[in-house]
Amino acid sequence: MSANTAVAEKYRNNFLKEIEEQVEMGDWVKMCMQCGVCSGSCPTNFQSAWDHPPQELFMMIRAGKREEVLTSSSMWNCTSCYNCIVRCPRKIPITHIMHGLAEYAHRIGMAPKMQATRFFSGLFWKNATHTGRVNELKLSLGLYFKDGFVQGVKNGMAMQSVALGLVKAGRLNVLELFGGHKCKDQKGIHAMLAKAYEIERVRKAAKMAG
Amino acid sequence: MTEHVATNETILVVGGGISGMTAALEAAETGKNVVLVEKNPALGGRTSQLYRYFPKLCHPTCGLEINLRRLKGNPRVRVLTLAEVSGIEGSTGNYTVSVKVKPRYVNENCTACGECERAVETMVDDPFNYNLGQHKAAFLPNAMAYPQRFVLDPSIIGTPDADKAKAACKYGAIDLDMKEETIEVKAGAVIWATGWQPYDAAKIQPYGYGRYKNVITSVEFERLSDIHGPTGGKILRPSDGKEAKNVAFIQCAGSRDENHLRHCSRICCMASLKQTHYVREKFPDGGKSTIYYIDIRAIDRFEDFYQKVQADPTVTFIKSKVAKVTEDENGNPVCHGVDTEGYKRYTTAHDLVVLAVGMEPSVKGINIPGHIASDSSGFIEADPANGAVFGAGCATNALDVNRAVQSATAAALRAIQVVNKVAKAEA
Numbered sequence: 001m002s003a004n005t006a007v008a009e010k011y012r013n014n015f016l017k018e019i020e021e022q023v024e025m026g027d028w029v030k031m032c033m034q035c036g037v038c039s040g041s042c043p044t045n046f047q048s049a050w051d052h053p054p055q056e057l058f059m060m061i062r063a064g065k066r067e068e069v070l071t072s073s074s075m076w077n078c079t080s081c082y083n084c085i086v087r088c089p090r091k092i093p094i095t096h097i098m099h100g101l102a103e104y105a106h107r108i109g110m111a112p113k114m115q116a117t118r119f120f121s122g123l124f125w126k127n128a129t130h131t132g133r134v135n136e137l138k139l140s141l142g143l144y145f146k147d148g149f150v151q152g153v154k155n156g157m158a159m160q161s162v163a164l165g166l167v168k169a170g171r172l173n174v175l176e177l178f179g180g181h182k183c184k185d186q187k188g189i190h191a192m193l194a195k196a197y198e199i200e201r202v203r204k205a206a207k208m209a210g
Numbered sequence: 211m212t213e214h215v216a217t218n219e220t221i222l223v224v225g226g227g228i229s230g231m232t233a234a235l236e237a238a239e240t241g242k243n244v245v246l247v248e249k250n251p252a253l254g255g256r257t258s259q260l261y262r263y264f265p266k267l268c269h270p271t272c273g274l275e276i277n278l279r280r281l282k283g284n285p286r287v288r289v290l291t292l293a294e295v296s297g298i299e300g301s302t303g304n305y306t307v308s309v310k311v312k313p314r315y316v317n318e319n320c321t322a323c324g325e326c327e328r329a330v331e332t333m334v335d336d337p338f339n340y341n342l343g344q345h346k347a348a349f350l351p352n353a354m355a356y357p358q359r360f361v362l363d364p365s366i367i368g369t370p371d372a373d374k375a376k377a378a379c380k381y382g383a384i385d386l387d388m389k390e391e392t393i394e395v396k397a398g399a400v401i402w403a404t405g406w407q408p409y410d411a412a413k414i415q416p417y418g419y420g421r422y423k424n425v426i427t428s429v430e431f432e433r434l435s436d437i438h439g440p441t442g443g444k445i446l447r448p449s450d451g452k453e454a455k456n457v458a459f460i461q462c463a464g465s466r467d468e469n470h471l472r473h474c475s476r477i478c479c480m481a482s483l484k485q486t487h488y489v490r491e492k493f494p495d496g497g498k499s500t501i502y503y504i505d506i507r508a509i510d511r512f513e514d515f516y517q518k519v520q521a522d523p524t525v526t527f528i529k530s531k532v533a534k535v536t537e538d539e540n541g542n543p544v545c546h547g548v549d550t551e552g553y554k555r556y557t558t559a560h561d562l563v564v565l566a567v568g569m570e571p572s573v574k575g576i577n578i579p580g581h582i583a584s585d586s587s588g589f590i591e592a593d594p595a596n597g598a599v600f601g602a603g604c605a606t607n608a609l610d611v612n613r614a615v616q617s618a619t620a621a622a623l624r625a626i627q628v629v630n631k632v633a634k635a636e637a
Contacts, residue, residue: 035462035504040533040547040555041416056553087416087533089467 003108015064024100028092032058038084050074070110075101076117132183137176221625222397227255229603229618230403236622238286249294252355261436264484302598303632305397313388315362320383329378339433343440348375398632399598399625404572406604409464416534423449425563435488447562449541454562461503465568473587475568476608483519500526569608598628
């Protein structure tokens with residue numbers, strides 16, 4: 001049984017309970033009174049980029065629309081500006097819930113695979129943990145070539161003037177493509193991360209089981 | 211006027227608005243002696259500042275007139291205006307209350323002829339009109355003022371204007387030597403009816419009150435609509451005096467908001483529904499109201515009032531808490547948000563935005579002398595620890611006029627029971 005089918009079985013017909021138990025700050029979802037001030041305060045233009053503004057997501061959770069919520073790209077578009085939290089009359093930690101939803105959808109393998117924010121987050125993590133330092137050149141190239149070689153070249157050409165400007169200003173070193181700078185104690189970093197992974201694995205396993 | 215005899219069979223009522231007047235009269239009409247303390251120069255409170263009441267849309271002068279007639283005909287109520295309670299000592303059946311009385315500089319000889327007002331030149335802000343306009347520094351507080359007697363603003367005392375006022379008075383009513391005094395009043399029970407204040411709209415930062423002239427509060431809108439108000443009853447917007455035909459009402463401005471007031475202020479939905487009538491009445495052609503709301507709470511039995519407004523084609527309802535208000539190049543306030551029925555963004559300009567501000571209890575943040583239990587919003591709660599200090603009206607909850615009167619009558623009955631016990635013990 002996959003992680004998804006296991007939890008779906010456990011919380012059959014009670015998606016709100018699933019969110020409350022599994023999503024960080026999920027127990028706040030029921031406090032929403034659908035005033036709409038979060039959506040109205042959101043700086044991202046969700047009507048072209050997002051499927052569902054926050055208070056619609058919260059209503060969908062209460063309506064049990066599990067598939068639509070967890071596969072949605074909406075929560076991945078949150079820029080953490082905190083406008084919604086500041087203005088929410090119920091003091092609901094909306095930003096945290098958006099990230100909590102994204103994390104949960106990712107954890108059980110429901111998140112949209114090629115959603116740009118999710119893809120970039122994975123890329124960034126791999127990049128930063130590999131040598132202990134972020135290699136910005138490799139990171140941006142990785143993102144450019146996300147949708148294939150042809151698209152990658154197109155993206156690179158479009159950003160050409162910016163890249164040249166950065167090189168001239170000494171903010172980008174093309175030699176970074178070959179190795180790049182590293183942190184001194186790479187072994188130590190990897191050991192530390194291994195320990196953190198283990199702690200997180202145990203915690204999440206307990207949460208999924210509990 | 212501050213000379214009087216009060217005993218521990220007296221009931222002291224603090225606040226001379228609709229609740230305090232009601233409590234004082236109900237108690238006095240059962241034969242009790244009452245001292246009524248009001249901090250403003252005239253009775254009537256916020257009720258007298260309304261243009262009309264809901265649901266019948268009659269003028270508040272009507273209800274006040276009945277109460278003022280009862281008051282004039284009842285020698286058992288002593289009214290102290292410009293007076294504030296500064297301390298309460300003692301316990302049930304035996305309180306000593308300190309009352310600070312500010313000078314009015316006008317005595318009982320005043321006939322309200324208005325000669326002093328014509329003589330004085332200095333203008334001061336008019337709090338009765340929420341400072342939307344100014345009046346002379348010698349003034350009658352409002353058209354219905356009780357006592358019907360002028361007041362001199364303290365700022366002109368010691369200036370030539372004060373002497374001009376004195377010279378103009380034919381009745382010897384102006385006494386420039388009056389001083390602030392503190393008197394002690396004995397009382398068996400105290401009714402605390404200090405009412406409410408509109409929530410400070412400037413604290414709701416995204417709505418721009420204080421930054422944009424054409425964003426006003428619901429209480430200010432009442433004054434704009436009133437014939438005795440600063441615009442003579444014309445709904446003109448503050449920035450340029452243009453007729454405000456397209457008015458937006460933003461509900462829950464402060465209320466039901468953990469960042470501002472936790473409670474539902476209960477009256478604001480009805481107040482805005484009522485105010486859409488003002489827009490239609492003043493602009494029979496082209497008047498337009500838009501109500502932005504979370505959900506309409508037409509309290510009690512007023513659902514039919516709501517349904518009638520819903521059927522009005524000049525009124526639009528948008529289910530959305532407005533996220534922010536900005537101003538366009540013509541000085542029009544612009545509402546931004548998302549209509550939760552269909553999740554559509556809107557950016558809509560209006561002539562005027564009216565914030566339906568919440569009710570904050572007047573006792574909040576003020577040190578009521580003595581121990582008083584209050585709830586998380588600051589409203590007085592009924593608690594045995596309060597002794598014989600009873601809350602009444604909007605000091606106890608967010609209430610409309612009707613419910614405030616009921617609450618005041620209940621408080622009067624509790625106070626009467628206390629002084630009856632005192633009387634029995636002493637007989």
